[in-house]
Amino acid sequence: MMSDPRETVLVTWPDWVHDTVAFGTRYETVEDRMRLAIEMARQNVVRGTGGPFGAAIFERSTGALLSVGVNSVVRLNNSTLHAEMVAIMMAQRRLGSYTLAGSASASYELVSSCDPCAMCLGAVLWSGVRRMVCGADRDDATALSFEEGPVFPESYVYLQERGVAIARGILRQEAAGVLDLYRRQGGQIYNA
Amino acid sequence: MMSDPRETVLVTWPDWVHDTVAFGTRYETVEDRMRLAIEMARQNVVRGTGGPFGAAIFERSTGALLSVGVNSVVRLNNSTLHAEMVAIMMAQRRLGSYTLAGSASASYELVSSCDPCAMCLGAVLWSGVRRMVCGADRDDATALSFEEGPVFPESYVYLQERGVAIARGILRQEAAGVLDLYRRQGGQIYNA
Numbered sequence: 001m002m003s004d005p006r007e008t009v010l011v012t013w014p015d016w017v018h019d020t021v022a023f024g025t026r027y028e029t030v031e032d033r034m035r036l037a038i039e040m041a042r043q044n045v046v047r048g049t050g051g052p053f054g055a056a057i058f059e060r061s062t063g064a065l066l067s068v069g070v071n072s073v074v075r076l077n078n079s080t081l082h083a084e085m086v087a088i089m090m091a092q093r094r095l096g097s098y099t100l101a102g103s104a105s106a107s108y109e110l111v112s113s114c115d116p117c118a119m120c121l122g123a124v125l126w127s128g129v130r131r132m133v134c135g136a137d138r139d140d141a142t143a144l145s146f147e148e149g150p151v152f153p154e155s156y157v158y159l160q161e162r163g164v165a166i167a168r169g170i171l172r173q174e175a176a177g178v179l180d181l182y183r184r185q186g187g188q189i190y191n192a
Numbered sequence: 193m194m195s196d197p198r199e200t201v202l203v204t205w206p207d208w209v210h211d212t213v214a215f216g217t218r219y220e221t222v223e224d225r226m227r228l229a230i231e232m233a234r235q236n237v238v239r240g241t242g243g244p245f246g247a248a249i250f251e252r253s254t255g256a257l258l259s260v261g262v263n264s265v266v267r268l269n270n271s272t273l274h275a276e277m278v279a280i281m282m283a284q285r286r287l288g289s290y291t292l293a294g295s296a297s298a299s300y301e302l303v304s305s306c307d308p309c310a311m312c313l314g315a316v317l318w319s320g321v322r323r324m325v326c327g328a329d330r331d332d333a334t335a336l337s338f339e340e341g342p343v344f345p346e347s348y349v350y351l352q353e354r355g356v357a358i359a360r361g362i363l364r365q366e367a368a369g370v371l372d373l374y375r376r377q378g379g380q381i382y383n384a
Contacts, residue, residue: 007210009203009281018199077290078281079318080272089201089270098269098382119318122311122341126271149314150350151342158342190290 011081011089014049017068027063033111034135034171036065040083041113041178044070045185051146052182055087055112057100060130066108067091073190084112084120088127101128109133113175114141115168118149121156124164131165135175144179145189203273203281206241209260219255225303226327226363228257232275233305233370236262237377243338244374247279247304249292252322258300259283265382276304276312280319293320301325305367306333307360310341313348316356323357327367336371337381 020043027033033056040054051071058065069087073079087110091100100108109131110124115138124132138148156166212235219225225248232246243263250257261279265271279302284290292300301323302316307330316324330340348358 006286007205007282009285011201011203013199073290077288078284079290079320080277080281080315085272089272090199092270093201094198096269098265098271117314117318118347119311119314122309122314123272125341126309126311128271149317150344150347152344152346154344155310155342 009078011072011076011078011086013068013086013090014044014047014070014072014075016043016047016049017070021065021068023065023067025065027058027065029063030111030133030167030170033058033063033109034113034133034175036068037111037113038135038171038175038178040068040070041175042181045178045182045187050075051190052144052178052187053083053112053114055083055110057087057091057108057110057129059102060107060109067094074188079190080119082117082120084110084116085123088123092127099128101130113178115148115151117147118151118155121151121159125159125162130163131167132159133170134166134168135171136179137169137172140172140176140179144183201270203264203268203270203278205260205278205282206236206239206262206264206267208235208239208241209262213257213260215257215259217257219250219257222303222325222359222362225250225255225301226305226325226367228260229303229305230327230363230367230370232260232262233367234373237370237374237379242267243382244336244370244379245275245304245306246370247275247302249279249283249300249302249321251294252299252301259286266380271382272311274309274312276302276308277315280315280321284319291320293322305370307340307343309339310343310347313343313351317351317354322355323359324351325362326358326360327363328371329361329364332364332368332371336375
């Protein structure tokens with residue numbers, strides 16, 4: 001069978017990412033980094049390009065921005081393209097490597113506007129990032145009828161035991177605000 | 193910032209998939225379906241295109257083949273591209289839909305040569321497939337130093353409670369044989 005376009009999956013950012021995100025900019029504090037992840041989520045809602053979830057990947061020590069992601073399930077007709085997945089895929093594309101484990105001089109962290117679902121939590125582990133930072137929590141997402149899937153307290157412990165530091169609840173109210181915005185706009189709850 | 197090729201992630205099959213897989217062929221029994229998933233895993237090893245994992249998605253009642261996937265982490269430098277993920281992404285691309293929930297007349301199932309990792313288990317839930325069928329198990333993969341991540345007995349229960357039927361251990365020995373083949377060839381254990 002010949003290759004055809006239906007046999008190639010393209011993962012792209014919405015156009016506004018190219019216009020608004022300054023890669024290489026340094027985000028010093030964890031709150032600065034979270035504000036960017038939340039802004040990605042907010043822009044995704046405001047511009048109508050997807051669900052209310054954003055993520056970004058930074059070099060840990062310098063805060064240099066490597067990659068961002070926004071929920072792209074509906075835009076790209078692909079249930080796997082949560083914000084964290086897009087951020088990881090794009091970061092690895094930029095580095096030309098299947099791991100973000102980095103080196104002694106450069107390691108990476110993923111910042112997500114919301115606690116990740118089961119898929120994304122697994123993806124974070126395989127991605128090689130050394131820290132995961134989350135904003136809104138499971139209850140905030142569930143209030144909007146977005147499900148987290150089979151994530152349990154021991155899921156977090158599992159990652160921590162394998163060297164992934166975890167910080168949750170960073171700017172939680174601001175992050176949850178984007179979920180509220182999406183609800184007020186009557187946004188779609190795909191795969192509910 | 194202008195778009196550049198580093199900002200597009202392309203997910204493709206290895207070339208041999210186009211030459212060897214007959215989409216639309218019907219696989220009547222669950223064993224027939226599993227044999228195809230195992231063959232995908234085996235070909236991925238024999239042809240040197242990736243890790244020893246394969247998957248396929250079928251229309252449940254007719255057994256019509258919709259999609260396949262092979263582990264593509266190293267080939268495409270992307271830690272998210274496990275066999276199940278590739279199969280789901282390609283199936284949704286083919287249908288032009290972010291869900292494989294189908295309809296009364298057409299629902300789908302995912303067949304994987306090995307119990308899925310935490311990421312893929314979450315992805316199966318969001319994909320909309322109505323059944324998941326697995327071959328080799330966690331112990332078979334762990335013997336090869338491939339990790340499953342934070343999957344717990346209640347993870348399976350979670351999916352079942354949401355309407356995803358699960359059948360495991362189908363042709364387990366044949367499936368585990370591909371893992372042995374990979375080990376004998378000295379295959380790479382990425383992200384171990």
